[in-house]
Amino acid sequence: MRAGTFVYPWDVVGDPAAPDLLAGLGVAQVTLASAYHSTRALTPRHPRHRIVTAEYAAVLYPPDGNRWAGRGLRPYEAGEWAPGDAYGEAADALAGAGLEVHSWVVLAHNSRMGADHPETSVVNAYGDRYPWAPCIARPDVRTHLVELAVEAAVRPGAAGTELESCGWYGFAHLHAHDKTAGVALGDREQYLMSLCFCRSCREGYGEEGADPDALAAAVRGALEPVWAGVAAGSLGAFEAPALAWRLRCARALQEAAVAAVRAAAPPGFRVLLHADPHPHRCGANVGTDPAHVLALADGVVTPAALLAPFAGHAAPATVLAANFPVVTGMGGSPSTLVEDAKRAASEGATELRLYHAGLASDADLAAVREALRALG
Template identity: 70%
Template sequence: MKASAFVYPWDVNGDPGAAEFIAGLGVRQATLASAYHSTRALTPRHPRHRIVTAEHAAVLYPADDRWNGRTLRPYAAGDWAPGDAYGEAAAALADAGLEVHTWVVLAHNSRLGADRPDTSVVNAYGDRYPWAPCIAQPATRAYLVDLAAEAAVRPGAHGTELESLGWYGLQHLHAHDKTAGVGLGDAGQYLMSLCFCPTCREGYEAQGGLDADELAAAVRESLEPLWRGAPDDGGWTGVEKLLGEEKAAATRAWRDERARTLQEEAIAAVRAAAPDGFQVLLHADPVTYHVGANVGVDPAHILSVADGVVVPCTGGTGLLTPFAEQGREGAVIAANFTVVSGMGGSPGTLAADAARAEELGATELRLYHAGLGSDADLEAVRSVLGGS
């Protein structure tokens, strides 16, 4: 199977040997970040640094004039990715023989939430999630659609992978995270991720006939047993048990429609800006109410509008099946494995994991992450892929 490794520009820029090293792993493609969230990253082989601190979400190239005069616009990177950091790294990777695709993070932006709190998801208690822009808000949707098109279609790119193109919620590590004291499963995470910003409050009433104040009170009441230590039954049946079937269905209908139409609009904008043959993939989870970097989607729908999906498989390959079962000819179903042992990956089992993924319908591999892994981790990758 074709394999691609995720890469940051700062893994390559300033390191004359980085691009050849990545190509030598045996991958044919590099999925290179062009718009990314804040992070602190290790660079274990770079000749100039060992830690890169990306202080806020930013585009890693010079934004164009489409943003002139707009309130919501992308932030420029600081000294961790100056100038056209993406373009410089992309050129080096292409010169090493790799096909370069963009990696675009969208609805995950703590800087936006800090500067414009009104754009953030608001939970049933009135708490804001500054890392999570509400994708129901018209201005935010317009910003995300234009960002997707600009950040995806960079010079020389053969395709893109769009991450967090949907709802983000509670389930997000943030600063020194202290949220694990109560074990929230699927049901609790869903309820704590429901948004009650003005746009969503209107949406619940218009689409589901729900009074937003009553719904918020019902969510808070439903969560009380979990705060006292009751088990979270998990899954959608757990949400229905806690909130009631009618209310649960109405909230999901609103959120699914907002995510689905945003995905359609963003993918259409990318295609309109891209050359023929440009590949558009979505980082995705086959359960529509799931939130996060791998957004919840309906497999049949997303494979009708995108060229395929990138599916998280480090915890198991079961999420591949709903996409493969669609039987859509030519669709890319990429199994994404973490190959950094210190981040929970298992590079030593990559051969067996890849074989299992292929049995379940995977057509390609994604390896997270060529810049973060130790020499030993990446040597294990090289041995599986037959690199030089």
């Protein structure tokens, strides 16, 4: 199977050995970040640094001033962690080593936008704002994300793109000095804590036939047992309209983003979404309706354990990329990649994605190299 790996520009820029090292792993493709959220990242082999701190969500290339002129929401340029056209410099170096470069675009995950424009954020049923999570129900947010998708995806030399967070973000978020694990929140509780009650969403629930105040009260009531250590309850009659509104918003963003990227891209440009097959889920792998998203995009990138629902709706040309963590220190298992990849292929995977070559140790990369050689 064709394999690819994720990389940041700062893994490559300033390290002349990086492109050949990546090509030597046996991957055909590198998914290179062009628009990315804030992070603190290890660079185990870079000759100039070991830690890169990306202080806020930014584009990793110079944004087009004409495209963004007069807009209230616009992308932030990166600081010293990715100065100038870091994406373009890294892409050129990777292509020079024979690797196919695809852009990696993070959309609805932006803490600085939430700080600068608090009205754009998701607001939970208690009135708490999530500044890291732009509300995709807002027309201004959706317009911004579609424009960002086009600019960040269709970079010079890119053969395709992978759109992450192209849908709802929610409660779950890695945050500095996080103290939210005192009460365990499972899948159901995460969903309830992620339902938005900003003005746009309140209007949307009404369009679906649900009184927003009554829905918010139902959410708080369903969560009340959780704070005592008991599982969340049901929303009763509010379950269907709440999910219908969120699915409608997610579909609208995904349809608009994919269409706009395709309109701007050259022929053969491939558009994939990082996706989860359960519509209520949110985060980097956004909740989707598998039939809808596979009729829309060229395919999905999804954790290997979630392949089956997508495989049931795949056409012959559909890309189903099984995403495997290969950084041992982050819970990955490069030593089992051969058997894991074979299992994924039997379940419908057409490609592999390996997260993440820039973060991996030398030992992890050696295991990846051996595994890809064994897989042929």
